[in-house]
Amino acid sequence: MSTNNNNNNEKKVVLKVENLRTSFFTRRGEVKAVDGVSFTIHEGETLGLVGESGCGKTVTGLSLLRLLPEPAGKIIGGEIILDGRNLLELSKKEMRNVRGRLISMILQDPMMSLNPVYTVGDQIAEPIYQHQGLRGERVWEEVISALRLLNIPDPDKRLRDYPFQLSGGMRQRVVGAIAMSCHPRLLIADEPTTALDATIQAQYIDLFKDVQRKTNVSILFITHDFGVVSQMCHRVAVMYAGKIVETAPTEVIFKNPSHPYTSALINSVPRLDRKVERLYSIEGQPPSLMNLPPGCRFAPRCPQAAGICHEKEPGKKTIDDNHTVSCWGVE
Amino acid sequence: MNTMVEKSKNLRLQQRTFAWRGQVMKNLSLIIPVTILSLLILSAIFAPWLAPHDPINIVMQDKLLPPFFLKGGSMKYPLGTDQLGRCILSRAIFGARISLAVSLVVIVITAGVGTILGIIAGYLGGKVESFLMRVTDISMAFPSLLLALLMAVTIGPGFWTVVLALSILGWAPYARLIRGETLKLRSADFVAQAQIIGCSPLRIMVKHIFPNVVNSLIVMATMAVGMLILAEAGLSFLGVGIPPPHPTWGYMVNEGRSFIDSAWWISTIPGILIGLVVLSGNFLGDWLRDKLDPKLRQI
Numbered sequence: 001m002s003t004n005n006n007n008n009n010e011k012k013v014v015l016k017v018e019n020l021r022t023s024f025f026t027r028r029g030e031v032k033a034v035d036g037v038s039f040t041i042h043e044g045e046t047l048g049l050v051g052e053s054g055c056g057k058t059v060t061g062l063s064l065l066r067l068l069p070e071p072a073g074k075i076i077g078g079e080i081i082l083d084g085r086n087l088l089e090l091s092k093k094e095m096r097n098v099r100g101r102l103i104s105m106i107l108q109d110p111m112m113s114l115n116p117v118y119t120v121g122d123q124i125a126e127p128i129y130q131h132q133g134l135r136g137e138r139v140w141e142e143v144i145s146a147l148r149l150l151n152i153p154d155p156d157k158r159l160r161d162y163p164f165q166l167s168g169g170m171r172q173r174v175v176g177a178i179a180m181s182c183h184p185r186l187l188i189a190d191e192p193t194t195a196l197d198a199t200i201q202a203q204y205i206d207l208f209k210d211v212q213r214k215t216n217v218s219i220l221f222i223t224h225d226f227g228v229v230s231q232m233c234h235r236v237a238v239m240y241a242g243k244i245v246e247t248a249p250t251e252v253i254f255k256n257p258s259h260p261y262t263s264a265l266i267n268s269v270p271r272l273d274r275k276v277e278r279l280y281s282i283e284g285q286p287p288s289l290m291n292l293p294p295g296c297r298f299a300p301r302c303p304q305a306a307g308i309c310h311e312k313e314p315g316k317k318t319i320d321d322n323h324t325v326s327c328w329g330v331e
Numbered sequence: 332m333n334t335m336v337e338k339s340k341n342l343r344l345q346q347r348t349f350a351w352r353g354q355v356m357k358n359l360s361l362i363i364p365v366t367i368l369s370l371l372i373l374s375a376i377f378a379p380w381l382a383p384h385d386p387i388n389i390v391m392q393d394k395l396l397p398p399f400f401l402k403g404g405s406m407k408y409p410l411g412t413d414q415l416g417r418c419i420l421s422r423a424i425f426g427a428r429i430s431l432a433v434s435l436v437v438i439v440i441t442a443g444v445g446t447i448l449g450i451i452a453g454y455l456g457g458k459v460e461s462f463l464m465r466v467t468d469i470s471m472a473f474p475s476l477l478l479a480l481l482m483a484v485t486i487g488p489g490f491w492t493v494v495l496a497l498s499i500l501g502w503a504p505y506a507r508l509i510r511g512e513t514l515k516l517r518s519a520d521f522v523a524q525a526q527i528i529g530c531s532p533l534r535i536m537v538k539h540i541f542p543n544v545v546n547s548l549i550v551m552a553t554m555a556v557g558m559l560i561l562a563e564a565g566l567s568f569l570g571v572g573i574p575p576p577h578p579t580w581g582y583m584v585n586e587g588r589s590f591i592d593s594a595w596w597i598s599t600i601p602g603i604l605i606g607l608v609v610l611s612g613n614f615l616g617d618w619l620r621d622k623l624d625p626k627l628r629q630i
Binding site: 065067070071096097098099100101104105107108109112113114115116117118126127130131175178179 | 456457519520521523524525526527528529530531538539542543
C-alpha cells in the first residue's frame, strides 16, 4: 500500500475540495455542519472520511452532489473542483448532468434505495438512458455489463427481478451497479456496509476493490468503522464537528496518529491482539454545531488540552507530504 | 394398485373442490360486489336490447301498476309502472347508463386533477404546497350542493353540468391523500437515489413517485363510484340533475315521492339499486385496499 501512496503525488487529481462550508439555516440558528473542509482525491484512490455520527460526513458527501435538503441546507463557501471544473458554478441543469454520470453515490440502506415498483434492470437502465443517450438493445447491453462489473450471477435473469426478490447483499450490489452504470469519475459511498452483516461486509469490500481496479474510479468512502478503513482506504481524513482534524495515508494513521481525537478513535476499536479489561471510550459528547467552543473543537474532551487549546483554533500543520493535522500539541 | 390410484385421484379432486369452495367463501366480499357492478355495467351497455319497453314512452292507461309479485301486477311490467305508465324496469336499466356514465367521467377528472396537484404539492413543498393546500382546504370547506345548484341555475341542467358540478370540488380529497403519500415518499431513499443519478424533478414525480401512489388512488376511486352515484341521485332528486324525461335513479326516487303511500315501488326500486352500487363500490374498495397493501400482501 505504501508504494501506492508514493505514487499518488504523480497521479491525476480527480476531486479537489477547497474550504467547503455548508450550513443549515434553522429557526433556532445556523448549524455549521461542514466548516472549512479541504481534501483531494486522486485517480483510482480511496479516501476514507471517518468520524462520529453527526460530524458532517454525510453532509460533505451530499454537498459534493449539491443535493442538500432544501430549503434549510446551503453551501455558503468554498470550491468543489472535479476534473478542473468548479461544480458550485454550474447551473441546476448542468449539475443534473454531472450527477450519476461523473459523480455517483451509494446510500446506506440498500433495502430503501431501490424503488419497489420497478425491476432491477429498469432501475439500472435509468441513468444509462438519461446520460448515455442510448436506446433499445444498447441500454440492456450496458445494464448487463454493469451487473457483471458487480459480480452479480446470472445477469440476464437478475435484471427481470424486483428488489423484494433479492437478498440484502444482492440488493446492495444492484445499488452499486446503478452507481457504476455510467462509469463515474468519483463514487461517494455513504456507509455502504453498515446495513450488512459481517461476512457479507468483507465480501462487499473485496468487491469494491475489484470494481476500483477494473474502472479506476476514485472513491470517497464515508464510514465510522476503522476496521473497514484499514481494509478499504488508501488515505484517511478524520472529521470532527464539521472540520477535518487529520489527513494521512492509512498506515500512518494507524501507526502514528498525531491528533488526540484520531488516537482516541483508533483506541476505541476492539482488537483481537490486545487484551484490555474495558474498551476505551471518549468521554463527553461532541459540541453542538450551533454553538461551537471558541478554541479547538475537541478541547473540551481532549485529555491533552492546554490553555491555548480553549482559546484559539489550531491551524493546519504539515508533518510530511501526505500527513497534515490541526492540533496545538503537534510541533 | 389401480384402485389406489383411483382413490388418491378422488381424494385430490375432493380436496380441490373443497379448496375451491373455501376460496369462494373467503372472497365472497369480492365476488358479490363484482357481480353486481358487472351486471349493472352490462345492462347499461346493452340497455336498448334488455329493456322491455321504451323508458320515456307514456301509456296513461297502464299507470301505477304494481310489480308482478303483488296483486294486480303482471309480467308485462315486471317491476310495475310509474304515475305516467312508464315501465320502471326499463327506466332503471336506462338510468344505469346515465348514473354510471356520470360517475366514471367524474372519477377520471377528479382523480386526474387531484393526483397531479397532490404530487406537485407534496414533492415541491414550500410556497407551492402552501398555495395548493389552501385551495384544497377552501374546496373542501365549500358546500358542494350549493355550488351545484348555483351552476344548474346559471348554465342550465344537463349531463355536463352535473359532471362539472361534481368535479369542480371533487378533486380536493384526492389531492389531500396523494399529497400525504408523496410527502412520505419524498424522504424515501429511492427518491434520493433518483436525484443522485440525475433525474429532473418532473421525471421523479412522474416515474418514481406516481407508480407508488397508484394503489391508494385506485382504492379511493373505487370507493368514489358509490359516492358519486349518490351525489348524482341527490342532484336529480333536487331537480338540478339530468333533465327529464331521461331517466336517472335519483330523479326516479324524486318522482315517486308523492306516491310513496299508494305506489311505493316507484321510489323504492331505484333506491335499492343506488344502495347496491354504493355498497358494492365500498366493498370492492375495501378489498382492493387490503389486496394492494404490501404489508398485508403475501409474497
